[in-house]
Amino acid sequence: xxxxxxHLPTLSVQEGDNSIINxxxxxxxxxxxxxxxxxxxxxxxxIIDIRSNMDKRQGQRVTVLLNKTVKHLSLQIAATQPGDSxxxxxxxxxxxxxxxxxxxxxxGTQLKVEL
Amino acid sequence: EPEVTxxxxxxxxxxxxxxxxxxxxxxxxxxxxxxxxxxxQKVEFLVSFYNNEISEKSExxxxxxxxERPDGSNFTxxxxxxxxxxxxxxxxxxxxxxxxxxxxxxxxxxxxSIL
Numbered sequence: 001x002x003x004x005x006x007h008l009p010t011l012s013v014q015e016g017d018n019s020i021i022n023x024x025x026x027x028x029x030x031x032x033x034x035x036x037x038x039x040x041x042x043x044x045x046x047i048i049d050i051r052s053n054m055d056k057r058q059g060q061r062v063t064v065l066l067n068k069t070v071k072h073l074s075l076q077i078a079a080t081q082p083g084d085s086x087x088x089x090x091x092x093x094x095x096x097x098x099x100x101x102x103x104x105x106x107x108g109t110q111l112k113v114e115l
Numbered sequence: 116e117p118e119v120t121x122x123x124x125x126x127x128x129x130x131x132x133x134x135x136x137x138x139x140x141x142x143x144x145x146x147x148x149x150x151x152x153x154x155x156q157k158v159e160f161l162v163s164f165y166n167n168e169i170s171e172k173s174e175x176x177x178x179x180x181x182x183e184r185p186d187g188s189n190f191t192x193x194x195x196x197x198x199x200x201x202x203x204x205x206x207x208x209x210x211x212x213x214x215x216x217x218x219x220x221x222x223x224x225x226x227x228s229i230l
Contacts, residue, residue: 032216043119043206043221044158051216089158093216096163098170100146101216105158 012112019077021109023090028071032093034103035064035075039086044105047075047088077111085113117141119222121207127228128197136192136225138207147190148208148219149182151175158206164190194227202229 013019025033031052036044048059050066050073057064063076073090087110091103120139128134140147149161162172164182172180181193190209194201204226208219 034218036221041223043121043223046218046220049218091158095216096171098163098168099165100148100163100170100210101219102148102160102163102171103150103158103219104160107157 009107010110010112012114013080015082015113015115016079019075019080019084019111021075021077021088021090021111023073023075023106025071025073025090025092027092028068030092030094032101033064033066033073034091034093035062035073036089036091036105037084037086038089038108044089080111080113082113082115085111087111117143119207119209119220121205121222121225123225124223125226125228127230130199130229131196134194134197134227136194136205136207136227138190138192138222139188140190140207140209141211141220142188143211144209144220145212146170146210146217146219147182147184148210149192150206150208150221151203152206152224153203161192161205197227197229199229202227 034049035047038044048064050057050064061078065074087108089108090106093101122137147164152158162176163170179195183191204224206221206224208221210217210219
C-alpha cells in the first residue's frame, strides 16, 4: 500500500547545529508534500511545502529537499534552537475529486535540542 | 496571523453519550477537515467538507460521525454514541481555494476522553 514514513523516531542535536529530518514516501504519483511541526499540546503547525516540480525550497532557517528518484524528502533546519524541539511530520497530499485535499501523515520524528 | 480555533480544549464524556466538537476555520478558507490522533500514533484523516457537503471520508468516519457547518463561521464534528476507542485528539483544519493542492492549517485540537 501507499505510505509515508520517517527513518528516525528521535533526533538529538546540539544548539546551533544543523538538523536534518528524513522522510520516505512510496507513491510515485504524489506531487505535493508538507512539513509540519507539532509542539506538546498543540496542533500541527505548517512549516514549509514543496511541489513535485521542484527539488528544493527554502524558508526562514528551513530547507526542504525532494528527491523524486528515490522518493525521499528531507527537512533541514539551520542553526537549531531550543524552540525547535518538537515532533516533525511529513505529509503527503492528495487532491480530492470533491474538492480540497487529503493529507497522509508519517509517524513523526522527535527533535531534541541539547544546550 | 489568522488561525483555526477549536473548543473545548478538553472534553470528558461518558461512553454512549453524544459529543460535539467545535471549530472556527480561517475566515476566507473554503475547505474544512477533521483529523484525529490517538495517543502515540499518527495523525489520521477523518473527513473533508466543501460547499456544504462531505467530499471525502475515511473508514473511521462511520455512521456515528457527522459534520456540519451550521453558520458562516463554525464547523462541527458530532459523535452520536461515543465509544472508548473514540478517545483521541481531534484536530480541525482548513485550506483556501486554489489551483491544485493547498496547505492545510490546523487548530490546537480537542482532547476527547471517553470514560
